Amino acid sequence: MLKLLLPDLYLDNIYNLDFEYLKKNNIKGLLIDLDNTLLPWDCSDISQDLMDWIKKCKDWGLSLCIVSNNRARRINECASRMGIPAVTRAIKPCKKAFLKGLNILGINNDQVAVIGDQIFTDVFGAKRMGMLAIMVKPASKKEFIWTKLMRIVENIVLKQLKIK
Numbered sequence: 001m002l003k004l005l006l007p008d009l010y011l012d013n014i015y016n017l018d019f020e021y022l023k024k025n026n027i028k029g030l031l032i033d034l035d036n037t038l039l040p041w042d043c044s045d046i047s048q049d050l051m052d053w054i055k056k057c058k059d060w061g062l063s064l065c066i067v068s069n070n071r072a073r074r075i076n077e078c079a080s081r082m083g084i085p086a087v088t089r090a091i092k093p094c095k096k097a098f099l100k101g102l103n104i105l106g107i108n109n110d111q112v113a114v115i116g117d118q119i120f121t122d123v124f125g126a127k128r129m130g131m132l133a134i135m136v137k138p139a140s141k142k143e144f145i146w147t148k149l150m151r152i153v154e155n156i157v158l159k160q161l162k163i164k
């Protein structure tokens, strides 16, 4: 069980992503969480740095798709400004949303990495799909009350996994 909660990589933020590592692992697509991964929670400001990073992903031959549990309107609006597709109201870690994302990317699960800031939605979801799991530190301290509660459990697990 604990194995399904263990990310393959743990990064400070998306900008530290090692593209060589992805290439070595035959990763062709990324399913990316939005809130506190690509953007600070509930923030819709898309920086030039983020746009440059998205371009870099594409230059490395990666297909991108956002998979978010958040409400459709804001996610779709952000995603279209970033020029990438999105699966909204994903109910991660449910497999359905990841399967939808896979379908959009049009590649196999072992060619996909999931990037997100939460163990129980992003990492667990990725692992049970047989995908590479990349965890980032949350981009801001703001989040849902429910997420805050889950962080307490998450911290216990992270300590157990000796990541922190």
Ligand SMILES: [Mg+2]
Pocket (backbone or CB within 6 Å): 033, 034, 035, 036, 037, 116, 117, 118
């Ligand atoms: Mg998130």
